Amino acid sequence: MLKKELNIFTFEDLLNHFPLRHLDRTRVQLIGQITPGMDMVQVKGVLLNMEILGERRSRRLVAHLRDATGVIELTWFQGINWVQKSLAVGQQYLAFGKLGFFLGKPQITHPEMESVQDAAAAVKSHLEPVYPVTEKLKARGLNGRAMAKLTQQLFLVIEPKDLPENLPPSILTSERLVSRWQAYQFIHFPLQADNYQQAVNRLKFEELFIAQLRLWMLRSARHRYSRGIVFAKVGDAFNTFFHEHLPFELTGAQKRVLKEIRQDMGSGRQMNRLLQGDVGSGKTIVALMAMLIAIDNCAQSCIMAPTEILARQHFDQFSKLLEPMGIKVGILTGSTKSAARKEVLAGLAEGSLSIIVGTHALIEDAVRFKQLGLAVIDEQHKFGVAQRARLWEKSTIPPHMLVMTATPIPRTLAMTAYGDLDYSVIDELPPGRTPVLTVHRLDDARPQVMDFIRSEISLGRQVYFIFPLIEESEKLQYEDLMKGYDNVKAWFPEPQYWISMVHGRMTAEQKDINMQRFVNKDTQIMVSTTVIEVGVNVPNASVMVIESAEKFGLSQLHQLRGRVGRGSEKSYCILLSGSQVGKDAKDRLSVMCSTTDGFKIAEKDLELRGPGDISGTRQSGALNFRLANIAEDRHILELARAYAEKILELDHGLELPTHQPLKSFLQIGRAKGEWSKIS
Numbered sequence: 001m002l003k004k005e006l007n008i009f010t011f012e013d014l015l016n017h018f019p020l021r022h023l024d025r026t027r028v029q030l031i032g033q034i035t036p037g038m039d040m041v042q043v044k045g046v047l048l049n050m051e052i053l054g055e056r057r058s059r060r061l062v063a064h065l066r067d068a069t070g071v072i073e074l075t076w077f078q079g080i081n082w083v084q085k086s087l088a089v090g091q092q093y094l095a096f097g098k099l100g101f102f103l104g105k106p107q108i109t110h111p112e113m114e115s116v117q118d119a120a121a122a123v124k125s126h127l128e129p130v131y132p133v134t135e136k137l138k139a140r141g142l143n144g145r146a147m148a149k150l151t152q153q154l155f156l157v158i159e160p161k162d163l164p165e166n167l168p169p170s171i172l173t174s175e176r177l178v179s180r181w182q183a184y185q186f187i188h189f190p191l192q193a194d195n196y197q198q199a200v201n202r203l204k205f206e207e208l209f210i211a212q213l214r215l216w217m218l219r220s221a222r223h224r225y226s227r228g229i230v231f232a233k234v235g236d237a238f239n240t241f242f243h244e245h246l247p248f249e250l251t252g253a254q255k256r257v258l259k260e261i262r263q264d265m266g267s268g269r270q271m272n273r274l275l276q277g278d279v280g281s282g283k284t285i286v287a288l289m290a291m292l293i294a295i296d297n298c299a300q301s302c303i304m305a306p307t308e309i310l311a312r313q314h315f316d317q318f319s320k321l322l323e324p325m326g327i328k329v330g331i332l333t334g335s336t337k338s339a340a341r342k343e344v345l346a347g348l349a350e351g352s353l354s355i356i357v358g359t360h361a362l363i364e365d366a367v368r369f370k371q372l373g374l375a376v377i378d379e380q381h382k383f384g385v386a387q388r389a390r391l392w393e394k395s396t397i398p399p400h401m402l403v404m405t406a407t408p409i410p411r412t413l414a415m416t417a418y419g420d421l422d423y424s425v426i427d428e429l430p431p432g433r434t435p436v437l438t439v440h441r442l443d444d445a446r447p448q449v450m451d452f453i454r455s456e457i458s459l460g461r462q463v464y465f466i467f468p469l470i471e472e473s474e475k476l477q478y479e480d481l482m483k484g485y486d487n488v489k490a491w492f493p494e495p496q497y498w499i500s501m502v503h504g505r506m507t508a509e510q511k512d513i514n515m516q517r518f519v520n521k522d523t524q525i526m527v528s529t530t531v532i533e534v535g536v537n538v539p540n541a542s543v544m545v546i547e548s549a550e551k552f553g554l555s556q557l558h559q560l561r562g563r564v565g566r567g568s569e570k571s572y573c574i575l576l577s578g579s580q581v582g583k584d585a586k587d588r589l590s591v592m593c594s595t596t597d598g599f600k601i602a603e604k605d606l607e608l609r610g611p612g613d614i615s616g617t618r619q620s621g622a623l624n625f626r627l628a629n630i631a632e633d634r635h636i637l638e639l640a641r642a643y644a645e646k647i648l649e650l651d652h653g654l655e656l657p658t659h660q661p662l663k664s665f666l667q668i669g670r671a672k673g674e675w676s677k678i679s
């Protein structure tokens with residue numbers, strides 16, 4: 001039963017089944033001093049009388065308890081017969097429950113009653129834990145109370161050595177943490193509220209510290225053992241491009257990140273770097289230049305994008321930039337025709353093609369490289385770990401990996417989810433960008449919005465209309481989109497205006513054609529679903545209208561908005577919604593209107609949704625802790641990380657005597673000891 005309902009298999013699991021809260025039954029309240037502000041009260045007195053009142057639904061058992069200072073009413077609506085039988089008038093009882101007031105008189109409904117004659121019912125010396133249990137368990141009589149008894153009994157048979165300390169003494173001292181044994185006792189049975197807090201702090205720290213330690217060990221092991229292709233030099237390809245063909249001056253952040261990448265790739269170990277940069281921060285050019293270093297070292301590189309549109313765009317951009325240098329770029333997607341595909345595959349296999357852009361099609365078995373030296377993954381959150389791993393296998397020595405994401409991840413989240421990767425941030429936008437002005441408008445302001453759009457179009461600008469189509473296959477939403485399209489068309493009729501549309505039900509080719517018409521300015525308006533979300537770059541588009549904006553998550557809104565504000569024109573993002581918007585949605589919209597800083601938005605997202613849902617996380621499992629919550633416990637996380645780093649720097653194999661307990665704890669995983677299983 002415990003197994004199935006709560007996943008409790010062992011004593012250890014039971015110890016880790018933490019109480020939801022505690023009841024303070026260490027004090028007895030004098031009845032005469034009860035005031036309406038009190039919540040849970042415990043009183044002690046003599047049971048004066050009991051009687052059943054009312055009929056049917058209002059049938060209840062009413063009793064009165066008296067102490068030296070006053071009388072309180074006790075009421076039961078359920079289990080009346082049983083309660084009546086178990087209590088005796090004239091006896092002393094402790095009554096505990098939630099305080100209510102009726103006609104100015106204090107009362108407790110369904111109090112827990114304990115006879116004072118009963119030795120165990122004496123006033124508690126510790127706070128009483130309330131455990132989470134399921135309805136099924138309750139029905140079987142195993143309520144939170146009974147769980148407390150089980151746990152209490154467990155503490156009678158175990159000793160401090162069963163919960164040995166795993167943290168080094170120096171940390172315990174400097175952070176004033178209670179011992180592990182103490183923490184487990186206090187989290188279940190604190191003497192007072194302080195103790196509970198101490199226990200929680202200690203256990204949260206332990207949890208985060210152990211997780212960080214594992215990540216750092218993984219990372220440093222990789223650094224020490226992973227052999228990588230050495231890109232020893234920066235040569236002609238890179239330098240010629242840098243000096244003669246780079247269309248703009250790199251930002252300081254771009255230069256810094258390129259340097260980090262260069263160092264990694266020249267070090268002799270495999271690079272595994274996460275590159276984060278807000279939308280529009282210019283990650284693509286960094287990837288391109290890293291690829292040029294690969295060329296200088298006679299290696300091939302690939303860049304994998306999540307959509308055809310994006311792959312196509314990278315391909316166009318790379319081809320244009322590299323053409324003057326005589327470097328050929330290939331493209332491989334699901335819709336590449338077989339003749340072209342054959343040519344590309346041959347070029348990769350014999351090494352004549354040194355840069356390939358593509359989608360998932362790149363990881364297919366048929367794709368063989370002569371010497372793959374660098375694999376770039378764009379917008380990584382659209383890919384799984386397994387897909388990434390398949391790129392590794394395309395070379396005997398694993399290629400350097402550069403993983404790029406525009407989903408800003410709060411530092412704390414990145415530390416936990418990607419702690420084993422090296423990490424670079426482009427935290428600076430190219431110069432000359434004016435922040436996108438964002439406003440929230442209700443549907444009934446549509447005419448004004450459309451007027452505004454007309455005036456923008458007359459200035460030569462282009463406009464996106466985005467509709468929420470989350471599950472592209474759903475027929476209903478598809479019809480909504482079509483309705484939306486017709487609606488836009490009604491406001492902007494041909495031949496004065498031309499509209500292109502892109503959605504997930506189109507073939508890649510159709511998408512491409514429509515996208516291309518927009519890029520070429522043949523159409524002024526793009527109606528789209530979120531397929532446009534990632535990476536697309538049309539600098540002349542200066543207005544984005546997001547329909548039913550309340551249906552989108554924060555990071556998605558931010559991604560979408562990133563499609564505008566890419567040129568030098570003043571850009572706008574208009575969030576349309578109905579008038580009935582929930583509180584959370586309203587919060588999201590107001591965050592969007594108040595900032596364009598992706599990191600701030602990500603922090604806010606983390607706050608609003610909790611870590612489990614954040615897109616861009618690699619494995620949400622890595623973010624689920626028993627006690628710690630990375631949104632709230634940022635401070636502890638930073639601390640834990642700093643200690644983990646310090647310890648491993650000093651003693652990477654955890655060989656020092658003071659680190660032995662820690663080492664063995666990590667080795668057993670979760671200390672199972674020789675505890676038997678509960679069945």
Ligand code: ADP
Nearest residue numbers: 248249250251279280281282283284285430537
């Ligand atoms: P993202 O980081 O979102 O992938 P992109 O790489 O698509 O951003 O870059 C966005 C736009 O900014 C592109 O048009 C690119 O050419 C331009 N850009 C990139 N770096 C710079 C720079 N240092 N100065 C000016 N424009 C730049």
Ligand code: MG
Nearest residue numbers: 283284378535
């Ligand atoms: Mg991009």
